[in-house]
Amino acid sequence: MNATDTLSNTVNICSNITVPSGKTLVIQPNSTVKFYSGKYLLVQGKLTANGSASQHIKFTSAATTPSRGNWEYIRIDNYASSSYLNYCDIEYAKTGIWVNGANANPTIQHCDIKECSQYGVRLENNTSATTFKYNNLHHNSVYGVFLMTSSPLMFNISATNNDNSGLFCSNSSPKLGSIETMEADQSKFSNNTQHGIWCTGSPGSSPIIYRNTKTYPNGGYVRLTGNGGNGIRANSGSQPHLGESSSSPGYNSICDNGSVEIWNGNSSYSITAKYNWWGSESGPPPDSCNNSLLLARPYLNYDPGNPAKAGFTPPLASDDTSHISRLQRGEIYFAAGELEQALSIFEQIISDNPKSEDAKYALSDIVLCYQELDWQDQIVPYLDKVAEQYPKQDIGYWILGHGAFGPVVGDRGEI
């Protein structure tokens, strides 16, 4: 027995195999690992399957005529060392890769996972330690990715053509986005039989699907298109964030889904989905959501993955404020974390012209600033103060009529 054992070429897994703690199993590039019926690979030590673009590693069924679910899974357990799966093609398992435990921290990238009878990848009780990017999960019987109490960073994930949903989040709040942002390379949860992303659980799931140069520089740019059900479905208690403001825009493409683009199972709070492309230059259609609790404006009038398209306006550079409005400048300060500067500008906008459109947005941004500053207990008093200060102005009516969120911000139209 060695600390490290290496297998290559064709590897037949005749029985359940465990890589014990302290041991490393290396699968060489260009290998094919064939699992016999019902068998699995359990990793408690370390698995290194480091393929390359030209030399993938295949994990598949040993059956002459393979079918979904022929074998069980590759499971990376809690306290396993930093396993590495790169350019691996996984097929015909029940679950391609199952990461289980808060301390499992594998890197899974450039993997193609398909034809699984349950999930392409299952992350369970796993924090953001798992690196999960550039993976393709398709044609699986249930979900491309199943997250259970797991909140990984997931970039450039393609979860398409799965029989249920591309991504299922149960009490999970992953951060989704794209490092490469061209349409073909974007993250996509598309063409699944049910939903692109399904958020559920109790208390719920709140994935972050927007871009912020400071906090989520690779977020957003996600395609939620062509699914049979919803682009994203949020059951009660779940609140996905698909674009918060101009400083945290979604830059997602949400369109062409069979049912409403966004299904909000909540009755008391909205889903924010600002600065997204809804398949039309005229913005989100009236039936974008099953209820009115969707903040979809401002919206993009172009597909963010297709900059060659007419009308494209590149995002503003945060250090170039010479030609932009006062509101945009305030939002840039906000994005940069200079919250007091931002607050000062927003308050000035309201003070100067409380009847203006910008005042409404400034008020919304002030609420966000308060949240960032952890001043939640001051939000309502502040809004009361504004309402009292401008009782005869539109802004005051909105606050009094609709509460602090959602309808405070009206339709501004395209940016």
Place this chain on the structure above:
Amino acid sequence: MEAIFKWLKAVLGVLLCFFSLNFDHSIYGQNYFASGIFGYDEPFPGHALNSNEQALIRDTHGNFIYGLIDTSLVDDFIAFCNTNNLKTCIENDPTSIPGSGPFYPSPYKNDNTSLWHYICLNAASAIDCTLIRQLITNIHATYPSEPGLGAILVAHQGRTHEADHWPYIQYACSLIHANYGDNVRSLVIDNAGGWTLADLENFFRTVDSLNCFQHEFYPFHVGSQPSYPPTDSTIFNTDAFQINLIDNQLIDSYNLVRQALLNSGNKYTRWELIYQAHREWNRTSAHFWRRPTQAELWLHAFLALSRGAKGVHAYVYRTYNASSLRSFGLVDNGTTRQKINTPAYNKPYDNITQLYDHLATLGSAILDDTVHTAFTWTGTRYKYLKSITGDSTDGPSPPNTHRTIEVCVFKPRPSNNNYERFMLINRRCNRDSSGFWVNAYPQNIDVTLADSMPAGTYRIKDLYSNEFYVTSDKIFRQIKILAGRGRVFELKRLL
């Protein structure tokens, strides 16, 4: 005669004290598992191999080439071997002594004498050590270090069986070794089936400086001369598939050689097989050999490997028709790879090529492995092997006769004692339908390790394909082995 023996033994004793008794399987620093083609035709001496035929033999991907060559072209032929990483054997005609030649890279001399010209003359005429020394000295003076010269033929059937001839053979072998080390082998060709175990054992004990003993064995035959042109049914009839009888003959034959070597204590001589790849009608002796099927051909070779053979040689290359012999070789008319009435699964040339491609990898991998034991699996446990089970179903005809699996266990190498090596051979070569040359059945074999093996994860690795099987319950499942094929596995504990 007794005085001569005493003198020879005294001389050889001096020579042998300089020799290693453990054979090095490398030649000029390269592993050398032999895979050869015998170019031969009737009537004696036939015609010399032309350049086209030489190229065709080379393209079988073998590494040893026999064949009659015009005496004026021997140098060119050796150069051809040098260039193409081939080896040939050479002989010399004792009647040409004194002198430096001619030499023949063939067991036959192109002079229509029908004599077998090797160094230890087959004829009963007198031969002495002086002549042998002159012959070998002349060969060495002419070809001191040609990589294409792989062997010097010392004896070929005939008087090889006669004990009073053995000291001369031993003397010739010793001199070849003294001149060339292990880079050029001394070679004896015979059919071990004509020997008793005791005689062959004594031969190996006496001739223990011999590098290579080539054992010729042709088991595939029919009872009477078929009509011509042959058809499948007339060639093969029911006898063709009595492989259960034939492969027992193969095993008996190979066991004889291996056992004789073991009993003799000779650890220097290695044996190689001259196998039957051709069809031959010997009208004089009324023996009618048929071509083996592809599966039988592989079985022929792999069973030899399981008994320690370190090379295989096909016989015969060329198709010819003489008064006494009609042979259908690997090619027609000496050059054409289109076969005489050859269905798809019996293309002799292509079969050989596939086999040699395979052995180029596998033969080298097991070259330094020594057979510890070899046996037909009958359910008896062997050390680390608890059970070996093949498929539970058979082909339609004949049923339940060929479900056998041959096992060969190699000795662990001293330098790598953390693994074991063994070979499994699927002996089931019967056809899988009413057609004659359709595929024979593969077997899917389960290998269970002994209970005494420590718990853990084990893997076996196929030394040809590098395919792994991994298990943690001691059962390697569904190891597919095609009909007649063997697979050599390296067993190792991991994780």
